[in-house]
Amino acid sequence: MEFSKQPTTGLSVADLLKILGDGANGPILRALGPRPLRTKKLTEKVPVYAPRTVYRHTRILVDAGLIEREEIAGVPSTVIHSLSPSGRDLYRLVEAYAEASLPWVDGPGSGDGLWTVCGLFGEMWTYGWIEELGHGGRSATELAEATEKMTFHQVSRRTHQLMSWNLLYETTARGHRKRYQLSDQSRHGAALITGLGRWRQQHVDGEGDRGLTVEEIATVLRAALPLLQLTEHQDKRIRLGIVGTTGLNGDRGSATLTAHSRPNGSVKSVREKGPEDAWAIGTVATWFAALLDDERGRMRVGGDLELVENCLKRLNEVLWAVPVVAGAR
Secondary structure, eight states: OOOOOOOBOOOOHHHHHHHHHSTTHHHHHHHHSSSOEEHHHHHHHOTTSOHHHHHHHHHHHHHTTSEEEEEEOSSSOEEEEEEOHHHHHHHHHHHHHHHHHTTTOOOSSSSOHHHHHHHHHHHHHHHTHHHHHHTSOBOHHHHHHHSTTOOHHHHHHHHHHHHHTTSEEEEOOTTSOOEEEEOHHHHHTHHHHHHHHHHHHHHBTTOTTOSSOHHHHHHHHHHHGGGOBOTTSTTEEEEEEEEOOOOTTSOOOEEEEEEEEOTTSBEEEESSOOOOSEEEEEEHHHHHHHHHHOOOTTOEEEEOHHHHHHHHHHHHHHHHSOOOGGGOO
16 A cells, blocks of 8 residues: 655544545545546436535545546536545555455445444544543543543443444443443454554655654554454563654654453453563554555564564454455454
8 A cells, every 4th residue: 555645735534534434525535536537427426415415525525635626628618526646545545444344344324334434433533532442441431531522421422323333332340330342343443544644644744754643553553452363372462662753852752552462362452561572663654564564674573573473464464354244253
């Protein structure tokens, strides 16, 4: 997934997810993927929406720098819409994610649930819920306390919507309140968020050195780790580190987390520090290469190298290998 470089407007990851999840935007992007289309043909390719709605959302994508509009003189004039270089790279990313996530993207709505899930991911990323729930289960009260400008009742309504789309699930321990957890479908969304991070690195002015912050890469890793199975490395620990580029104040920034392969081979991020069996450290760009391309050559590693290799390789596989529908978790 190499991207051609052309700066576009300053879109955040949440902005991109919300654009994809907003009305006709995603279907328009997908309709223009194979080839440029005249306006009338474009409306025919997106039949679920009225032509006026398609026109309005096309202007949104033009303003975002994702679509180029060419007007050909004549009577009447002809308008041809095509994906910009940044729009084409976004299209390729979404297509790759759609193929890898097909068995995971399901929910109660009709039509293509991919776009609804993108919008809901955008909300969860904005609220900080992917980061918060990556550390473990949270009650509605705890989520409300961690979310600015949202009441308990607003949080409760939103969690029920996310559960209906299989993005959260509930657990209840004896004598405790219900707690919400990230579903495997939400954890698999780390693939799309990582891809959007590198898209930003390539296309958004001022993001050439990162695309995601070190803390955001840590959030992605923390969310994705429970998808792993490392049965041949039972009860092992690996420290994963992210370092940033040096800023104007000389501060590079860094984040670390510890992945623990439990006795049954399942993996989770743990808070407690202790002796590690292996470690892997890289910049944001190095982590993009590892998670998106299965390229680990620039990663600094140590300790049990087989553990490092299997952990990083399977992270890429579990995020991007096309799963079999019958085997979807």
